[in-house]
Amino acid sequence: MGEWVQAAATAAQAGPGDNTVIIDVSQVLVITDRFVVTSGANARSVRALAERIEEGVDCCGGPKPAAIEGLSDCEWVLMDYGDFVVHIFTASARDYYAFDLLWKDCPAEAVTLSPSPAAS
Structure with missing residues (x-):
């Protein structure tokens, strides 16, 4: 399962995702263990x-x-993988709902991409 969470987060951060984080909610929720949260510039990038x-x-x-919810307007798309849930927001929706602030007491890990060996 950890590999799948990392795959989702890496795919998001590779583009066009911005400010991708993995939040460990396992100590406060029983329905899932982790959230992958990312933002897109607009509805097209969220899709x-x-x-x-x-x-x-x-x-x-x-x-x-x-289940996947929110694809009709692409402001906030939720992808339910059971053990983890992916939340994809437009930047304005993420700010509006203050999602990161809501889960601020849970451990979070920012996702960054390692430079490819060829780029060195």
Whole structure:
């Protein structure tokens, strides 16, 4: 499961995701263990992120999401993988709902991409 969470987060941060974090909610929720949270610049990038994340999890042998909500307006898309949930916001929706502030007491890990060896 950790590999699938990391695959989702890496796919988001690879583009066009911004400010991608993994939040460990296992101590406060029983329905899931982790949130992957990311933002897109607009509805089009949110939809692209949902597709990229689903492909990223699938490529490492992970499951399809049990449910996807929010694709009709792409302001806040939720992808439910059971053990983890992906939240994809437009930047304005993420600010409005103060999602990061809501979960500030839970351990969080920012996702950064390592430079490729060829770039060195």
